[in-house]
Amino acid sequence: MARALIRVPARAKRGEIIEIKALISHTMETGFRHDQLGVLIERDIIKLFRCTYNGVEIFRAEFFPAIAANPFITFTTLAQESGTIRFEWSGDNAFSASESAPIAVE
C-alpha cells in the first residue's frame, strides 16, 4: 500500500532554495479517543521525521498527536550538490517508512 508522496524538484541551480513536500499515509491515532464501547484507543503516531541530503541531515521534525492524520510537511533546503534526498519516518508500534528522490544540481 502506498506509504508516501514526496515532491522534490528534479533539478535545481546550485545555491537555489528548493521547496520539499512530504505526505505520508498514517492515522496518527491520538490516544485520546474512545471507541463505541468506551474503550480508549491506544496512541499510534509517527514521532519522528528526518530528511537527509546525500547522507547529511538537513531537517528533522518531532511529531505529537496534534499533527493531523496523514502528516504533511513542507520545508526548504539549499540545493548544494546532485545526489539523493532521503526521507525517513518512524513512530509507535515500530512504524518505519522511507522514500528517496534524486536531485540534479548544476
Place this chain on the structure above:
Amino acid sequence: MRRLAAALALAALVFAPARADDRRSGYDYMSPQTRAMQDDDAANPAMLWVLDGEALWNAAPAPGARACSGCHGDAPKSMKGVAARYPAFDRALGRPVDLEQRINACRTGRQHAAPLRSESRELLALAAYVALQSRGMPIAVEEDDANRAAVEAGRAIFERRQGQLDISCAQCHDQYAGKRLAGSVIPQAHPTGYPLYRLEWQSLGSLSRRLRACLAGIRAEPYDYGSRELVELELYLMVRARGLKMDAPAVRP
C-alpha cells in the same frame, strides 16, 4: 436569415439547461486554505489512495486472474470520463449501479476474485484512481428511458421529509444552501468530488458514506451500503449536478 435566427433562438430555449446556472460545487464554499489543500496533488491526502489505486489497477487480484489493466489497459486513457457517467444503468441487472458496485462487478464477474468490502481501503483506492481520470470533465449522467424511474425514485427520497428531525434533503440543500448550520456553510450537495478526503473523517470516503452520515444527522435510519435507495439517491444527485465539473478526488471539511 431571420428564420434561421428564430430557429436558433427556439433551439436554445428548448435545449437550455433546466435552471439558470446558480449551481455551485462544494469547492466554491470552502475556505481558501482547504481549496489549496485540494488543488496541490502533493498536499491532497486523497492522492495517497490514488497511488494505492494505481497499484491495485496494475496488480492481478488473484493468481492467474487478469489485473484491471489486463482488459482496460492504461487507466488515464480507458477510464477517461467514466466516473462522470456513474451511477450508470446496468441493463443486465435492470437497475443503476454506482462506480464502486461496477468495480466489484468486474472483480467478481471478470476477474473471478472476491468482491471488495464497502468502504474498504482497496475499493476506495480503485474508485479514487478511476474518478481521478474524470477530473475537470463535466458530469454526464443523463436521465433517459431506462433510468427514469430510478431518477424519480431518487428525487422522491431527496424531497421527502425523513427522520426524527423530519427534514428533507431539499430543505437544507435547495432552500438553505449557502446559509449556515452550526458554523458550517450548507453546500448545494452536488457530488462533484467523490470519493473524497473529508477532514471530519480524516480519511477518504465514498458518496454513500456521506449520504449515510447526512441521514444519521437528521436522525433517519441510514440506507445500507449498496442498497437500491442509496444508488437511486446518488443517481438523482448526479443528474441534478450534470454539467458541473468533476473535481475528484476532492477535499471537503
Place this chain on the structure above:
Amino acid sequence: MKRRVFLLAAGALALGLEARGGRAADMQGAMLKVLGEAKPREGRIALDVPPLVENGNAVPLTVKVESPMTEADHVKAIHVFNEKNPQPNIASFWLGPRAGRAAVSTRIRLADSQRVVALCQMSDGTWWSGSADVIVTLAACTEVL
C-alpha cells in the same frame, strides 16, 4: 474528538478568549521544559494559520522566522504548542544554515478554539516567541459508520 450533539439551531462558536484555565498551565509547563532558564522575547517568528477554520482535524499551519539562515546566524529549532488540546505539544522542527529559509508548513489538529504558540531558538542562543488565535468550528452532523 468528543461526540457532539446535533443541533439544528445555530450552534455557539466558542470564542476562546476567556477561560484559559487549567490547560494553559500545561502549555506553560511544556514550554518551560524546552526553554529551561531562557526567557523568550516576542518577535521574529510568525504563525500563519487561518483565523477561522472549517474543521479542527486538519488546520494548515505555517511557521516563518525572520533569519538570514547563515552559518553565523540561523534558526536552530522551532517548537509549537497549543492551549486546549489534551496535550500541549504540537511539533518541533530542527533547521540549520542549510535550510535557506526558516519556513515550515504542516497540518495540525485543534480540539477547540484556542491559541497556538511557537518558540524559536536561534544559533546565538536567543529565544523568540509568537502566537496566533484560531477559531475552530465543528462539523454539524454526527455519524454512524
